[in-house]
Amino acid sequence: MDENKWSPRTRAVAAGRPQGPGEPLNVPIVPASTFGAGGDRAYSREDGTPTWEALEEAVGSLEGGYATAFASGIATLAAVVDILPVGAKVAVPTFSYAGSRGVLAHAHRSGRLIVSELDPGDTDAWIDAAATVDLLWLESPTNPTLDIIDIKAIAAAASTQPHAPKVVVDNTFATPLGQQPLSMGAAIVVHSATKLIGGHSDLLLGLTVTADEGLAKALRDARTRGGATPGALEAWLGLRGLRTLHVRLAEQSRSAALLASRLAEHHSVVKVRYPGEGVMIAFELPDAEQADRVCAALTLIRSATSLGGVESLVERRAWLAGDAHVPAGLIRFSVGLEDPEDLWTDLLEALG
Known part of the structure; x- marks a missing residue:
C-alpha cells in the first residue's frame, strides 16, 4: 500500500517503523555517539542515528517534507538564524512565543539581524512586509493570545517578491495533524516537539521541516555546527508520543x-x-x-x-x-x- 495514500493519523502511527522479517516493531534507542569505520556513519553529530531518523521520517511524512530533529524547539530558531546573512530583515508577531522573540531580539541588539514586530492579525501589514524583509516568522495560533495568522495570503505575497523572502511557521500549537504550512506556501515549518508531539512533559526536542532539499541540508548543517543534536532517548520519546x-x-x-x-x-x-x-x-x-x-x-x-x-x-x-x-x-x-x-x-x- 502506498504510504502517501494513508491518512495523517495512520502515518503518525506507521511512518518511520522498521520494515522486514525479524525487524523490531519499534525503532530501538541507539545511544551511540560514534560508529565503526567503513560504514555509512562515523559520528552521530554529523551523521545522525537510526532513532533520530525514524522520528524525522515520521514527522516529514506528516508535514510533507524533509524533517530534521534538534535538541529543543528554540534550537530550530537558532538554526534558521544561522542560515540567514548578517543584516537580514525579519518580521515576527508582536504576540508570539517569548523565547523566539527573545532570540530574535538578541540578534537585533547584536547587529546580526534587523527585526521588526507586526500585529499578528494585520494581514495587510504582513503582505506589505513581504516586499522588504528576508524572512517572515509566523505562529498560528499564536502563543499565548491564540491569534490566527493568514499563512496562505502572506506566503502568496512572499512568493511574488523578486528577493523570495522565506516564510517560516511555528506549527507547535496546531501540530502536523491540525495544519500543514508547507502546503500553504511556507518554506520551513518548526515544532517544539517538547509540547504536543511529545505529549508527556518529559523531554526537550525540536523539529524543522522543509520541502526544499537544499534548505533541509542547510538546516542540518546548522544543527551540526551548533551541536544542537537531540538525545537518543528524547528522539525515541518524541516518536512514541507522535504515535498517540x-x-x-x-x-x-x-x-x-x-x-x-x-x-x-x-x-x-x-x-x-x-x-x-x-x-x-x-x-x-x-x-x-x-x-x-x-x-x-x-x-x-x-x-x-x-x-x-x-x-x-x-x-x-x-x-x-x-x-x-x-x-x-x-x-x-x-x-x-x-x-x-x-x-x-x-x-x-x-x-x-
Missing part, C-alpha cells in the same frame, strides 16, 4: 471546546480566546492579582510553564519579562486528558 498524537489531540480538543464555552459564560471572566479547535485556551480576568489568585487556588490543574502534555497546566504569561505586554490578567490554559467535568469543578472553585 491523534487520539490525544482529539480528546483534549473536545475538552478544551467545552471548557472554553463555559468560561465564556462565567461572570468573573472578561474574555476567552479559543480558535475553535486545539488544546489551548487563553482567558482573561480583570487584573494580575485576580489571575494569580486563581492560578494559586487550582488543585487539579497545575500552575506551571509549558503546555501540550497529558496534564492540564495554567500560567499567567504577563509575569514573564518577554510577555509583559500581554494583558496582565491573561491565563494560558493547556487542557489535558483529565475528565473535563473535574477540570471545570476545579476552575469553578478557583474562580469563586
